[in-house]
Amino acid sequence: MIPRRRQRVPEPRYGLLRRLGRADRWAFDRVAAARLPGLEYVLPRLSRFADHGVLWFTTAGVLGATGRPRLRRAALRGSIAIAVASPAVNVLGKHAFRRKRPVVDLVPPIRIRWKLPTSHAFPSGHSASAAAFAAGVALEAPRRVAVPVAVTASAVAFSRVYTGAHYPGDVLAGVGIGAAAALGTRLVWPARPPVARVAPAEDAAEPVAEDGTGLVAVVNPGSGATGGATAAILPGRPELAIELLERELPAAEIVRLGPDEDADKVLGEAAGRAAVLAVIGGDGTVNAGARAALEHGVPLLVVPTGTFDHFARAIGVESAAEAIAAYRGGRIGRVDVSYVTPVSGDPAGEEERLFLNTASLGAYTELVVRRERLEKRIGKWPALAVAAVRTLRHSEPVALTVDGRERRVWLAFVGNCVYGSRGAAPTWRDRLDDGRLDVRMIATGRRVPRVRAVAAVLAGHLHVIPGYRAWRATGVEVVSRSGDLRLARDGEVSSLPAAVRFGKHAGALAVFTPDDAG
Numbered sequence: 001m002i003p004r005r006r007q008r009v010p011e012p013r014y015g016l017l018r019r020l021g022r023a024d025r026w027a028f029d030r031v032a033a034a035r036l037p038g039l040e041y042v043l044p045r046l047s048r049f050a051d052h053g054v055l056w057f058t059t060a061g062v063l064g065a066t067g068r069p070r071l072r073r074a075a076l077r078g079s080i081a082i083a084v085a086s087p088a089v090n091v092l093g094k095h096a097f098r099r100k101r102p103v104v105d106l107v108p109p110i111r112i113r114w115k116l117p118t119s120h121a122f123p124s125g126h127s128a129s130a131a132a133f134a135a136g137v138a139l140e141a142p143r144r145v146a147v148p149v150a151v152t153a154s155a156v157a158f159s160r161v162y163t164g165a166h167y168p169g170d171v172l173a174g175v176g177i178g179a180a181a182a183l184g185t186r187l188v189w190p191a192r193p194p195v196a197r198v199a200p201a202e203d204a205a206e207p208v209a210e211d212g213t214g215l216v217a218v219v220n221p222g223s224g225a226t227g228g229a230t231a232a233i234l235p236g237r238p239e240l241a242i243e244l245l246e247r248e249l250p251a252a253e254i255v256r257l258g259p260d261e262d263a264d265k266v267l268g269e270a271a272g273r274a275a276v277l278a279v280i281g282g283d284g285t286v287n288a289g290a291r292a293a294l295e296h297g298v299p300l301l302v303v304p305t306g307t308f309d310h311f312a313r314a315i316g317v318e319s320a321a322e323a324i325a326a327y328r329g330g331r332i333g334r335v336d337v338s339y340v341t342p343v344s345g346d347p348a349g350e351e352e353r354l355f356l357n358t359a360s361l362g363a364y365t366e367l368v369v370r371r372e373r374l375e376k377r378i379g380k381w382p383a384l385a386v387a388a389v390r391t392l393r394h395s396e397p398v399a400l401t402v403d404g405r406e407r408r409v410w411l412a413f414v415g416n417c418v419y420g421s422r423g424a425a426p427t428w429r430d431r432l433d434d435g436r437l438d439v440r441m442i443a444t445g446r447r448v449p450r451v452r453a454v455a456a457v458l459a460g461h462l463h464v465i466p467g468y469r470a471w472r473a474t475g476v477e478v479v480s481r482s483g484d485l486r487l488a489r490d491g492e493v494s495s496l497p498a499a500v501r502f503g504k505h506a507g508a509l510a511v512f513t514p515d516d517a518g
Contacts, residue, residue, distance in 0.1 A: 027168045031161045039162075046152075047159040050126050053082055055156070056133040059149065063141070068318060071141060077185055078136030078149075085132035085181035089125045089174060124166045124174035127157040131178030136185060195316035196417075196429045198333030198513050208330040212249025214275030215327070217242075217303070218267050219256045220285040237305035241280050241320035245303070248324050252278070267292035274298055276327070276512075280320075282306015283357060283490045290337065290509055291354055299332050299510040308491065310357045314429055316514040326512045334507035335432040338416035340487065343477065343499040355489040356509075359502065361412040361478070362441075363395040365486045368493050397444060401479040407443035410467070414439055414502050418472060435506040440470040476502040 036043075049055045060075035134153035138146040157175055160166040166174075209215070221238050245252060255270055257263055263285070271277045271292040278301040279289030286302055293300040303323040304312035315335070317323050339352040340359055367387050374383035397408040415438035417429045444467035478485070480498045487496050 025167065028161060031158075031168070034162070036162070043155065043159040043162050046155055047126065047163050047165070050130065050156045053086070053129050053133075055152075056082060056129060059133070059152075063137075063145070069313060070318070071145065074137040074140035074145065077140055077182070077189070078133035080185050080189075081132035081136035081178065081182035082129045084184065085128040085178045086125060088177055088181065089123050089128045123177055124157070124160050124170040126160050127166070127171045127174030128178040128181075130154075130156040131175040132181045133178075135179045135182030139182065139186070195514065196314045196432045198315065198335055198432050198511075201332045201334040201507075201510050208276075208328060209251065210328070212245075212252030212327075215249060215252040215278055215301070216270040216274035216276070217245060217252055217254045217278035217280055217301075218263075218270050218285075218289065219254060220263070220279075220281030220305075221256060222259075238280055241303050241305050244320045244324065245278075245280075249327075263288045264291065268295065271296040271298055276301055278303055278323075278327075280305055283308060283310055284492050286311050287354060287356060287490045287492070290356055294337065294354075294505075294509060299512060301327050301512045310490075314357075314432060315511060322514065323512075326514050329512075329515050331513055331515055332510050333433070333513045335509050335511055336417055336435060337505045337508045338414070338437060338502065339505065340414075340489065340496065340500050340502050342497040343479075343501050344497070353489060353494070353496075356416055357490050358416065358488075359414045359490075360488045361400070361485065362398050362409050363391050363411045364413070365488045365493050366395050367391040368488045368491060399481040401481060402441070402443075403477055406481075407441070410442045410444060412439075412441040412478075414476065416504075433507055435504060436472045436474060437476060437502060437504060438470075439473055439476055440468070443467045443469060474504055478502070 046055075056078065060079050063071040063075035066072075130153035134146075134150045137149045141149070157171050160171050161168050219238050219242060242254060245254065253270075253274075255266060257266055267277070267279070267288050274296075275298065277289060277293050277296075277298050279285050280303040281289075282304070283306055285306070286300075289300055289302075301323060302312045302315065302317055303320050304317060305320070309318070312318065312323075315333075317326055335356075337354055337356065338359070339354050341352045370387035370390055371383045374386055377383075378386070395410065397410045400407055400409045400412070402409070402412075415429075417432050417434050418436055418438045420428050420430055478500055484498055485496045485500060487494055487500075
């Protein structure tokens with residue numbers, strides 16, 4: 001007789017889930033019954049402090065209070081990630097799965113004192129919030145900040161099992177949802193690189209004196225002024241930067257710009273006798289300093305004390321201390337300089353007007369004018385918000401001819417190098433030496449939908465507005481069909497002839513950069 005082959009008995013329905021459940025309970029029993037010397041008191045209290053996101057929002061407040069833009073972005077992104085992950089877990093996940101809390105008989109008495117939650121267990125809301133905040137911070141913050149936050153988040157997630165509140169599977173699911181929420185924020189708000197890359201300049205090596213010999217620093221005392229009541233009680237950032245410069249580089253020469261002095265003349269004279277020209281001020285002062293440095297062939301050291309400091313942040317210098325560290329490091333890179341010049345037919349008579357960040361036409365120039373009118377009364381940031389709403393509600397398109405094509409332009413933006421975000425005033429670049437102009441405009445033959453436009457500008461997604469166009473170029477020619485052009489270069493508004501040309505000087509400016517700018 002031939003023996004019959006034994007047939008394989010199929011797994012019962014949900015057999016895999018049952019095995020995972022048994023493994024989950026086994027892991028819970030081992031962790032919850034463990035005694036960890038030194039952590040018996042720490043972990044339960046840390047878990048309780050994380051209730052309702054108190055731990056994370058407190059951390060976000062501390063990061064925001066530092067005043068560092070990178071840390072403020074990290075705090076904001078982490079908070080937004082929590083705002084997405086928490087409802088996904090507590091409103092959708094827990095009600096969809098309705099998993100019961102674990103039995104706490106094995107939990108040591110020291111941990112039973114803490115009141116266990118009565119909601120459903122799967123997924124873990126605490127773990128989701130912890131992972132969302134930690135991942136959001138990691139997308140923006142430097143490693144020295146992101147690592148401690150990640151360690152704290154891991155401790156909170158582990159404490160949920162250790163205190164008997166969740167099975168390990170609940171925690172892992174929460175961590176996955178939180179991390180996904182943080183990564184999802186990049187869809188509407190792309191994470192920016194900490195520093196725009198700049199290749200080192202082999203031909204611009206300058207001896208750096210430890211005491212600052214040969215360095216001439218020109219200070220704009222009015223940069224960074226907020227206006228309003230705060231201006232009377234807060235010390236000016238330029239004065240704090242000067243104190244640090246005098247202490248760290250005592251041989252450096254410091255020149256203060258007077259209220260009625262010609263900045264271009266003062267900077268030109270300073271560059272003529274300097275081995276290194278430093279500018280202490282905002283984007284407008286840095287722009288003037290770049291012109292002087294180019295004319296005299298000296299490297300530029302940027303010491304940011306303005307309100308926005310876009311160029312300084314792009315090269316990774318966010319404070320006077322970081323500027324001094326970049327100077328002492330001696331790393332000099334060459335960055336692109338863009339320009340706009342009138343088209344007069346006589347090349348010798350065409351004066352180039354430089355910009356390091358952006359040049360804008362249309363609604364943005366109106367926004368700058370309105371902001372300047374309001375900022376002395378209510379401060380720069382509130383003035384910017386009010387001016388933006390008024391401008392976007394009332395501005396009208398401008399009739400332009402762009403590279404031979406007639407357009408009605410509501411807003412136009414020309415960036416020095418390619419920007420990574422898509423807002424009305426993009427804020428970060430991957431490189432400062434790519435040799436390209438970033439051209440973006442909203443050209444429409446009809447009235448722009450105001451509510452949609454305001455929402456798109458505030459959210460940083462101009463591409464959803466009808467008529468949005470974007471391209472890269474090495475030069476652009478613009479002609480106004482209604483007369484002179486009003487142009488905002490690096491935040492400064494000026495009037496130009498009707499026909500202008502935008503172009504680039506690739507790698508023209510030598511500037512001190514941090515060691516991590518390569």
